[in-house]
Amino acid sequence: MKIVAYSYSDPLFEQPPERIIWGWEVDQVYHDLGGRQELEQLLKDCDLEPPEYLLIRRLEELGDSVLEVSNRLQKLESYQINIIAIESDFNPSVAQINRSDLMQLLIEIQNHQRSRRIRQGHAKNRIKALPPPGKAPYGYRRGKDRYILDRSVSPIVKEFFDRFLIYGSLRGAVRYLEKRYGKKISVTTGRRWLTNPVYRGDLEYQNGEIISNTHSPIISRDEAAQVDRLLRRNQRLPPRTASAPRSLAGLVTCGDCQSSMTISRVTAYRKNQEYLYLRPTNCSRNPKCKALSYQTVLELTIERICQDLPVSVSELNLPDLGCVKRGIFEQINQKQEILLQIPNLLTTGILDAETADLRTYKLRTEMAQLQGKLAQLPPVNLKETAQAVCIPQFWLDLSESERRFYFREFIHQIQIIRDGDNWDLKVLFIFEF
Template structure:
């Protein structure tokens, strides 16, 4: 019995395995070996436009007008009714139809003639799968191809620096090919950032939104707003790549760098201490019991005054360590900073931040120059548009990565800052929220050593 083969190809998307009557073949070696075992080959072509249709009509399988959409498949069924073949070979199940229903119809036609179906690459010793199994395989293949087409579309949008799929972030709305500011919600997000920059408290900023705008968000949402590249004018994709300057920013670059510094220093503290209003919260540790000291408030009704104390949170001793007045620890910390910081800055070699900034800025300038040259290379025919788009996407992500490195560098005038904050009057003129920002920037830990009823504060200082 003979073995016949059938293929259905789209000239716009793939190369045709052309098996002519003279035995010539154009295709891969695997396809050539597969075609060689077939006694006869039937080929149908997808419907083409006028440009590619001329090429299809020049082939030997040219069909006159009026023939069905798959004329060679109809011819195959007619020939099989006259002489049953041993099997019908196909390259893939997708050759039988563009949908599950069409493939089911083709399988039903073969089953009615009791003709087994073989797929290229399958072991010839194994029995042929049933039509139900083949239909299930095609449904799985079709779902995978659908996901792949969606992923390819997303990849094309990513290379073009278009927003990812899904709802636009709060504060934006979708434009034609980028995010645009939402005039009703963008001021809410901007006010949230300004409050966080002023007080450095995530929970406080969330309460502020609820009180002023009646906008309720969770702590995780607030933190996601603070760290999201979208509000800085950049796009971040699921691959982790960031493309800069794709839409208007709500948070400027300089303020974004300050937000990152606040988040980094708050990360070393417990969550409640990071949002506490007092400047010493989360920094003070008892030198004897090694317990963290918590800020406590005591109100005396007769005097109508509140007193602040630092009390051990979990003292393991039988005789608990006593509380210490908050103001005394605060002023002792001022004295220790003013005494130790100038000495530490003068004796510690500091990195040349300005040189590091110039080196990274030179790399950014080089990539920006390459980015400007891409349209000329396309116009000259050196690069095609797809390659140029991919190269532009890579350059933009590299620029974003280098810009992040610059934003994470410490201030270049660190020695001058150390001289200013070494003055006692500087600390006395600050508000409690401003002291908290400076403490968490320059102090790692404050350890209290007790001497009877007196106390001496020892601060570990870092820059």
């Protein structure tokens, strides 16, 4: 018993199937990649020695139109071959299908082929680095072959990013847009803006691949890397504390009851003076852990940072960031050199236009991945930075919002350690986790 299999895939948007998908002991596999040469060879081989079974994934892979599929099905069945479509509900011979099922089969084939043509069109646009279908993101408008900055609203987007970079608060940046420009967006929309590759001059397609430097960006690469770092940092914090007015918000926990500590504000009767306290939000002890003066905890936190940060950083075995960055830059430059050679290969006929476009697309996506790795590296030398911020006056001269920003750059958690009525605190730094 001879069993053969046939499959067709478009290299623009599909990967060739694995041999194991057939689930049978297949004697030979015919696979077409963009053309129909292997299908023609299958038909020629059937003239000499037809197999007993032909496995295909779907019937529409036998042609680019319903007529082509029908003609090839009839020709294959003339060899008395049992055709099995492993991903279709229609496996019997076309001659044996009743009229209603045949109409349903033709409609199914037609729908699949229409979907394939749409995907092919999108894939061709993707390879040519054209914008995906749909409305242009806020701040841009559609040009002939790329996004173009909308000068009337792109400054609003830029100021949104600038506000987030200064204060590290997504909700604060959203509120600022509404107050300054009357532009109302949700926090979810703001987060999408921050992570959207379009604002960095890149295009992201439905398959998740990114092509870099396709149009004018609104933020620079350095700013984009800083945005990503702030978003990762804020994920570690409780909700809303990234935009809280106090610098210790979301960082302090009680070491005894393991409860997070919130900031309470108390005012004196008929006086403008206010007092701030840190108290456990969900203390399980009896009697409950006492509240602590916010100012006292803040001053002791600054003292601990100045004492412990340089020591902790000096004990770290940090990689040479310069060496890592140079390695990534070398890989990017190598791919850039290959990219520059493609026009000559096209002119000399070594590559055809379709292959050249596909190779260019793959190189640009690989370069975008390397740039992503580069953006994830720390922007500064941690040991040098630790020495610069270990001066108490540096922290005392900052406003609460500025201090909140820098605390989150270094601090993972502040633990209150109690001993009866006495207490102390321990600062746990981010790089220790």
